Amino acid sequence: MRDPQTEAPAPPPPARAPADAPAARHSRAPLLLLIAVLLTAALAGVLWLDARERISATQQELARRLRDIETNASEARSVARQSQDALRDAQVKIGQLEARLAESQSQQLALEALYQELSRNRDEWQLAEIEQVLAIAQQQLQLSGNVRAGLLALQLAEARLARADRPQFLPVRRALARDIERLKALPAIDLAGMSMRIDGLVAAVDAMPLAFDERGERTGTANGAPKDAGASPERGFWSRLGSEVWSELRQLVVVRHVDKPEPPLLPPSQAYFLRENLRLRLLNARLSLLIRDEAGYREDLRAAQAWIRRYFDPRAKHTVDALAQLKQLSSTTLSFEMPMITESLEAVRGFKSRRERTPG
Structure with missing residues (x-):
């Protein structure tokens, strides 16, 4: 084999260069396509896995929420059942309360009717008592002129109506107030004090000495003076004889002043009847005072004064006090x-008659 590094490449022929370029591009296209497909598949797998995880999480969340919803629904149904039971109990209790309320209302109406009846009866009793008291006070004023008794009766009636504190009693209270003012405007006469003073005079009749008793005491004193003087051992027989003769001569001739009559001589029995008659005069004066018979009262007092001046000693202390x-x-x-107090009586009777005519 040839070493590529030592062997220099031969220059391409200039005429074939444009035809090799498309071939190279065609050889790389499937590779790129494969790479793209693989990337797309990987991306799709990742997306599918992510979507699956999300769907699983969503399903779990939905399942949890459904369980929660079912739990809440069951609790809600339980609460609803409890609420329904409570509602039924409340309705039962409300029915019982309504029944009790109706019963209480009926009892209240019955009690109000009973109270009205009792109040009406109490007012009637109170008015009847006040009418009776005023009638007695009216009789006292007519028969004996007892202003104090009438005033006390009116004040008692007004106080009882004031304690009742009912507006329907105002006309009666106004009539009572007017009668009270009329009685208070009368001149004040202490009948009880005057009666007690007359009783004191009646009790003092026995203590007043009679004028005849006082004259007898003075005569006895005048006659006893020469006897006492004659009894003196220092005087002689002739002096005593002369005093006795002179005393006898003085008793033979009595000189009296005719301008001032002497008090009459009264035996003991007549003196007793004189004191009793004087007591009767004073008691008659007290009776006339209580029944306000001024003519009889003054006549009895005048007769008592005349008898005291004529038959009793005017210089004695008891006599002077009695005359004063x-x-x-x-x-x-x-x-x-x-x-x-007819206005008060008419007001009370008119109020009673109006109540009797008005039912309820």
Whole structure:
């Protein structure tokens, strides 16, 4: 063989050069095609493997998600069943509650009706009691003129209506307030104090000395003075005899002042009846005071003063005190127009009649 390195290549013939080039290109074309086919096949295989892996991963993901969906669906069905059960229980409970509510409403209506009835009865009882109290106070004012009792009755009725605090009682309360103001405007007379003072005078009748008793004491003292003087051992027989004769002569002639009459002589029995009659006069005066009979009251006090001045000792302390108290009692005025509480009574009765006409 020839060494290619030592042997120089022969120059190609100039005329055949263009024909060899297409032959070389034709010899390399299958090789390139094969290479391209192989590359395409490799690329396709790689793509197929990648797609297969992706499809497998996708299938796995889909399977996982389907499992998750099935799990969620089963849980949802379980929750739905529980919700349905809870809904049924709630509906049952709601039905029970509605039944209880209806029962409670019926009981409430019954209780309201009962309360209305009790309230109506209580108001009627209260108004009946107030009417009775006002009627008694009206009788006290008419018979004895007891203003204090009438005022207390009106204030009691107003306080009870105020505690009730019902707007329908306002007309009655206004009528009570007007009657209270009318009674408060009356002149204040302490009937109880005056009655107690008269009772004190009745009790002091026995302590007042009679004028006859006082005169007897003065006469006894005047007659006893010469006897005491005559009993003195220092005077002689003739002096005692002269004093006794002079005393007898003085008793034979009595000089009296006719401008001032002497108190009448009363035996013990008449003195007892005098004190009892004086007590009766004072008790009659107290009775006239309580029934506000001013004429009888003044007449009894005047008669009591006249008897005390005539039959009792005017200088004794008990007598002076009794006359002073009788003078003060006589200066009190009892006669004034007594107001009536008919407005309050009419308001209460009118309210009761309106309630009786209005049902419910």
